[in-house]
Amino acid sequence: MNAQVTEWIALAEGDLDTARRELRARLRPNYNAACFHSHQCAEKYLKGFMLDHDIPFEKIHDLLKLWMQIKRHFPEFELIQEWLGLLNQYPVATRYPGLHLSREEAKDAVQATHRVRFFIRSRMGLPPE
Secondary structure, eight states: OOHHHHHHHHHHHHHHHHHHHHHHOSSSOOHHHHHHHHHHHHHHHHHHHHHHTTOOOOSOOOHHHHHHHHHTTOGGGGGGHHHHHHHTTSTTGGGSTTOOOOHHHHHHHHHHHHHHHHHHHHHTTOOOO
16 A cells, blocks of 8 residues: 555544544534544545555545446445445535534444445455554
8 A cells, every 4th residue: 555545544534533523522512523524534535445446536525426436346335335325415515504413413424434434444455443
């Protein structure tokens, strides 16, 4: 794994840490931020995987478009479509007023990210944690 892939993974882990922190916060939890960073973690794992496997990608945030590019080469990625679909609703909507996500929605987003993360890490030869 090259240094650039390692950096994508490290950035993804930072986003997951932030999502977890917001989910656990007792004082002023920001569930929108937990969902946003859950999406960011999944996006960075997808891009890290693509870079590691020489699959070119655009500077986009649409998880399902990235997923479709990967799935052409790795059909087993079909297994994570549902989780990516859940996360794909968050990159823009969570950054603007009017959306107030619940703790349960944030919990679902973090859980989906954990599943995507585990799936991709296992295919990259990385330990689960």
